[in-house]
Amino acid sequence: MNALKNPRILGTLAVLLIIALTPVAFGDENYIMRVITVGLCSAIAVYGMNIILGFTGQLSLAQGGFFGIGAYTVGLLTTDFDWSFWQAFLVGVVGTSAIGYLFGLIALRTKDEYFAIFTMAIGFIIYLTISRWESVTHAHSGVNNVKFPEAGDLIDFSNPTAMFYLVFIILLACVYVTYAIRRSSVGRTLLTIRTSEDLADAIGVNVGLSKQLAFAASAFFGGIGGGLYASVVGFIGPDAATVDKTFEFLMFILVGGMGTVAGPLVGTMIVTFLFELFQDFQAYRFIVLGPIIIALVIFAPRGVVGYLGGFIDKRARKRRIGSARKDGSTPAGTPSSADAAGHRGAPADTITTTEEKK
Amino acid sequence: MTLFIQQLFNGVALGGVYCLAAIGLTLVFGVLRIPNLAHGSLYMLGAYVTYFFLTTVGVPYVAAIGIAALILFVLGVLLERLVFHPLRNSPHTHHMIAAIGAMFFFQAVAQAIWGADFRRMETPISGSLRILGAEISAQRIVIIVTAVVVLSLLTWFIKRSIHGQTIEAIEQDRTGSALVGINPAMVSMLTLGLSALLVTIAAGLVSPINLLSPTMGDSLNLKVFAIIILGGLGSLPGAIVGSFALAIAETMTSTYISSAVGEAVAFIVLVAVLAIKPTGLFAKAVQR
Numbered sequence: 110m111n112a113l114k115n116p117r118i119l120g121t122l123a124v125l126l127i128i129a130l131t132p133v134a135f136g137d138e139n140y141i142m143r144v145i146t147v148g149l150c151s152a153i154a155v156y157g158m159n160i161i162l163g164f165t166g167q168l169s170l171a172q173g174g175f176f177g178i179g180a181y182t183v184g185l186l187t188t189d190f191d192w193s194f195w196q197a198f199l200v201g202v203v204g205t206s207a208i209g210y211l212f213g214l215i216a217l218r219t220k221d222e223y224f225a226i227f228t229m230a231i232g233f234i235i236y237l238t239i240s241r242w243e244s245v246t247h248a249h250s251g252v253n254n255v256k257f258p259e260a261g262d263l264i265d266f267s268n269p270t271a272m273f274y275l276v277f278i279i280l281l282a283c284v285y286v287t288y289a290i291r292r293s294s295v296g297r298t299l300l301t302i303r304t305s306e307d308l309a310d311a312i313g314v315n316v317g318l319s320k321q322l323a324f325a326a327s328a329f330f331g332g333i334g335g336g337l338y339a340s341v342v343g344f345i346g347p348d349a350a351t352v353d354k355t356f357e358f359l360m361f362i363l364v365g366g367m368g369t370v371a372g373p374l375v376g377t378m379i380v381t382f383l384f385e386l387f388q389d390f391q392a393y394r395f396i397v398l399g400p401i402i403i404a405l406v407i408f409a410p411r412g413v414v415g416y417l418g419g420f421i422d423k424r425a426r427k428r429r430i431g432s433a434r435k436d437g438s439t440p441a442g443t444p445s446s447a448d449a450a451g452h453r454g455a456p457a458d459t460i461t462t463t464e465e466k467k
Numbered sequence: 468m469t470l471f472i473q474q475l476f477n478g479v480a481l482g483g484v485y486c487l488a489a490i491g492l493t494l495v496f497g498v499l500r501i502p503n504l505a506h507g508s509l510y511m512l513g514a515y516v517t518y519f520f521l522t523t524v525g526v527p528y529v530a531a532i533g534i535a536a537l538i539l540f541v542l543g544v545l546l547e548r549l550v551f552h553p554l555r556n557s558p559h560t561h562h563m564i565a566a567i568g569a570m571f572f573f574q575a576v577a578q579a580i581w582g583a584d585f586r587r588m589e590t591p592i593s594g595s596l597r598i599l600g601a602e603i604s605a606q607r608i609v610i611i612v613t614a615v616v617v618l619s620l621l622t623w624f625i626k627r628s629i630h631g632q633t634i635e636a637i638e639q640d641r642t643g644s645a646l647v648g649i650n651p652a653m654v655s656m657l658t659l660g661l662s663a664l665l666v667t668i669a670a671g672l673v674s675p676i677n678l679l680s681p682t683m684g685d686s687l688n689l690k691v692f693a694i695i696i697l698g699g700l701g702s703l704p705g706a707i708v709g710s711f712a713l714a715i716a717e718t719m720t721s722t723y724i725s726s727a728v729g730e731a732v733a734f735i736v737l738v739a740v741l742a743i744k745p746t747g748l749f750a751k752a753v754q755r
Contacts (some may be wrong), residue, residue: 168560215738218745221559222502222700226692227741230734233689237734241727352685356567363564393579399572406565407553 116421120414121371125284128378129277132270142269143341148381149276150338155361155373156283157330162359163368164296165323166303170355171212171228174235175328177350178205179335181239184252184345194258194340202332209328210321217320220306232352240347251346255339266340276337280374283330288370299323303368360402366412375414473601474722475715480607482714483614487669488687489694489706490621491662497638497701498658500559501551504566506666507688508573509546511681513539513667514674515577518588528591532671536664543663544656551659552652570688577681590675610672617668618707625703634658638701686730690717693737698749705749 128149135141154176161169182201186192192200212231219227239246246252257266264271290296298319301309310316339345348354357380365376387394409416492506516538520531550565595604625631636644637654645651677683694713698705713733721729740748 162560166558166560168563215742219741220745222496222563223696223741223745223747225560225563226502226696227737230689230693230737234731234734234738237727237731241730352689356571359564359567393575395571395575396579399568399570399575402568402571403550403565406557406561406568407550410557410561 117370117418120417121284121288124371124375125281128374132273139269142273144381144385146269146273146276146341147338148377149273149280150334150341151358151361151381152334152374152377153276153280153283153337154331154334155358155365155377156287157327157334158358158362159287159367159369159373160290160299160330161323161327163362163372164290164299164303165320167217167320167323168225169216169228169324169327170225170352170359171209171216171232171235172327172331172358173352173354173356174232174350175205175209175331176335176338176354176358177235177239177347178208179332180339180345180349181246181252181335182332183336183339184255185246187256187340188252188254194256197256198258198336198340201336202329205332205335206325206329209331210325213321213324213328217317217324229352229355232350232355236347236350236352239350246347249347251344252339253344255343255345257340272341276341279333279337283333284370284374287373291370295319295322300368360398362412363402363405363410364412366415366418369412369414369418372412372414376412379413469600470722472599473603474718476598476601476603476607476611478715478718479711480610481718482711483610484669484673485687485691485694485714486614486707486710487617487672488666488691489698489710490618490703491665492691493695493698493701493703493706494634494658495662496695498634499547499551499555499655501562501566502692502700503551503659503662504563504688505546505569505573506662506691507684507686508570508577509539509543509663509684510666510670510687511577511679511684512542512573513663513670514588514679514683515581517667517671517674518581518586518679521588521591532668535671536667539663539667540660543660546663547656547659552655570684574681574684581679581681583681585678585680587678588674592675604676606672606675613668613672617665621665630657634661690733693733696747697737697740699747702747702749705747708749 128145131145132142135145154172157175158169158172161167179201182204183194183197186197186200187194212228216224216227216231240248242248257272258275260266266272266275290299298309298314301312301314302316302319306316309319335349338349361377361380362373363376364380365374366372383398384394387397405412411419488506488510492503495501495503495506513535516535517531520526520534521528524531526534546569550569551562554561554565590606592605592609595602596608597603623631625635633644633649633654634657636647636649637651641651644654690713694709695702695706697713698707698709713736716732716736717729720732
């Protein structure tokens with residue numbers, strides 16, 4: 110009951126509810142359903158990025174590559190090797206996580222800019238492998254007729270609405286995992302690393318292991334997103350694994366809000382909508398979107414959800430101070446929820462506003 | 468043997484191009500502490516602007532490169548002022564994201580103006596020379612000579628001239644330089660402008676050999692980053708050594724193994740080196 114009073118959880122639930130109801134509105138329009146379902150697949154991968162970038166503060170640019178590995182594993186196993194979707198999906202997700210873990214062993218020896226560029230190189234190696242290893246991946250001709258998930262006679266997943274709900278349920282699981290991580294000690298550990306790696310090290314956090322797990326988790330989500338994407342779209346080409354894909358994910362998470370629970374989903378949906386809006390301009394859309402990215406980082410680095418979260422915090426604080434005044438007692442030190450705020454912000458914010466109110 | 472010498476020259480010429488691109492990038496990192504992910508798209512714009520002046524306007528080759536370099540210098544200064552300067556106190560992930568935004572913007576602009584098709588810049592320098600039995604095209608010799616001249620001039624500029632010395636001073640100690648009256652904002656703009664100018668020269672030189680397209684900067688971007696990471700971010704000698712080493716490794720593996728391996732070799736070397744030494748070969752202590 111208490112949870113339902115929290116505006117953050119309410120907001121997240123509202124967003125999920127709206128998305129859950131889209132088939133009611135657009136159920137007959139295959140194109141729209143497909144765009145939304147593909148968006149949800151990307152959102153799952155973006156949740157992976159949220160863990161490594163949003164929580165842990167490490168800019169990993171290999172996410173597009175992991176997405177591609179997931180997609181290609183499912184694509185190739187279901188077509189060339191005639192596996193069932195679920196088997197291929199399982200292998201794809203486990204395989205992507207394992208590859209992520211292995212790359213992490215090397216990548217996480219590096220820090221900051223080195224880490225970002227190193228992971229970008231990993232992403233590019235994955236892309237090169239996929240686009241050049243013709244005997245296995247069919248290079249530029251891509252993979253056709255990727256299977257839909259099988260469910261006996263129960264559900265027919267070639268129906269866009271059924272596929273939508275499958276992806277949606279998996280997405281729900283990802284949202285819940287993100288929420289659970291945020292509340293757990295693991296999440297706090299990751300946030301500590303984001304705030305200061307040296308500090309985390311000093312207070313006894315196993316920085317190396319935590320980052321390693323966060324990186325593997327991001328690959329895990331990337332694999333899930335990619336595997337589902339292959340099945341939803343039915344055809345995949347090397348552009349499913351490009352570095353540009355990573356940059357797209359980056360824009361999604363930035364618009365939504367890094368390190369928030371609802372951010373990746375909200376961001377993905379908003380930007381997907383913008384992409385569709387600028388559909389006619391195709392490549393020119395970045396003439397508008399490029400400056401928007403820059404403006405967002407400069408003026409609104411906390412994203413839509415981060416910004417709303419800050420707004421909620423401020424109101425809650427005002428109310429608390431107001432009631433404290435009525436009681437005649439001094440306002441209790443507001444425990445700053447550093448969550449929604451980006452790297453700079455919340456704690457300093459709290460102090461200044463409390464002082465002003467006095 | 469002839470093939471080997473031929474490829475060695477090709478490798479050195481490619482190394483000259485990488486070097487001009489990598490030096491600018493590593494300078495920018497030294498001064499601004501930003502890995503400028505838009506560097507490759509500046510290279511691409513440099514190539515197109517050179518193409519525009521050479522083919523559409525019809526000025527001579529050298530003048531076209533000169534004008535393009537000046538235009539890109541101004542663009543670099545604007546990029547610093549409008550994008551990186553407002554972000555100077557943000558966490559390091561933010562710069563990189565903004566740079567990616569700039570990169571997409573530049574690519575879209577180039578595509579809007581010149582279209583997505585490949586274009587060929589007619590080589591104004593034709594003919595070839597026979598050295599040790601190998602045919603070396605004159606364009607490649609021009610690249611090597613120009614790279615050496617430009618690098619010498621740059622070294623002179625940074626070590627001897629007052630404006631260049633401010634760049635080195637800021638690299639060594641930002642606060643200290645500000646205390647003795649160097650304006651870090653001015654130096655940042657100068658450095659980004661300079662890096663755009665250098666990468667334009669590289670683009671102008673290599674364009675007659677390669678084709679032009681809005682995405683031509685992407686692979687160069689990644690390779691140049693591999694080079695400066697390899698050499699250690701912010702290290703000039705590291706960038707020079709890394710450029711030639713990677714370029715020669717690339718041409719040799721393309722010739723003797725396969726072109727796919729040639730394309731990937733930069734990253735394989737990068738992974739190998741960072742696995743052993745996570746701060747690059749020539750890293751100096753990075754102060755923040």
